[in-house]
Amino acid sequence: MKIKAKSNVYKPLTADSWHAILQKGRSAMKENPYPHKLEYLSEKRIFRVFFTNNTAVDLPVDYYEEFHNISDADLKEATLSPAGTALCLDDYDLDVSVQGLINDNSDVKFFEVPNGDSSKRKSHPRDVEKKRLSRRQRIIRHRSKSLNKKTA
Numbered sequence: 001m002k003i004k005a006k007s008n009v010y011k012p013l014t015a016d017s018w019h020a021i022l023q024k025g026r027s028a029m030k031e032n033p034y035p036h037k038l039e040y041l042s043e044k045r046i047f048r049v050f051f052t053n054n055t056a057v058d059l060p061v062d063y064y065e066e067f068h069n070i071s072d073a074d075l076k077e078a079t080l081s082p083a084g085t086a087l088c089l090d091d092y093d094l095d096v097s098v099q100g101l102i103n104d105n106s107d108v109k110f111f112e113v114p115n116g117d118s119s120k121r122k123s124h125p126r127d128v129e130k131k132r133l134s135r136r137q138r139i140i141r142h143r144s145k146s147l148n149k150k151t152a
Contacts, residue, residue: 035084035098042072047087049080049098055110059101066096 011017033053040047047059061067061075070092079088086095102108 035080038078038080040076040078050113054113056113057102057108057110063105
């Protein structure tokens, strides 16, 4: 039995190609924003869903019959699924599509979140420096520090 060689040869991953891939991903996120944070505002009885493009939407709980028999305390425990596609209430074994909730209510309006979502973590200057270093550079730095301690 003969095995055919692959006809296409893969190009090596370079820094330029890596940056191009990251840029493509960032532009795709801007074009197709997804939910990344959920808040329940009990005084208004709404879920506020924040999206990656600094917009948000308010979903009134009373409009959806899935939430009629659920208390405010339990609604506060709602979370987004890891992919951000569903609103989850684990105690009730309830997972509801965020897109379905938005499509179900024609009165839903998106709005801009002023100055972006304030809950995003601000980077500490030391964290920014760590991100700039490659894994290998961090290992070399760590080893040199430990050698300096041994010789001192």
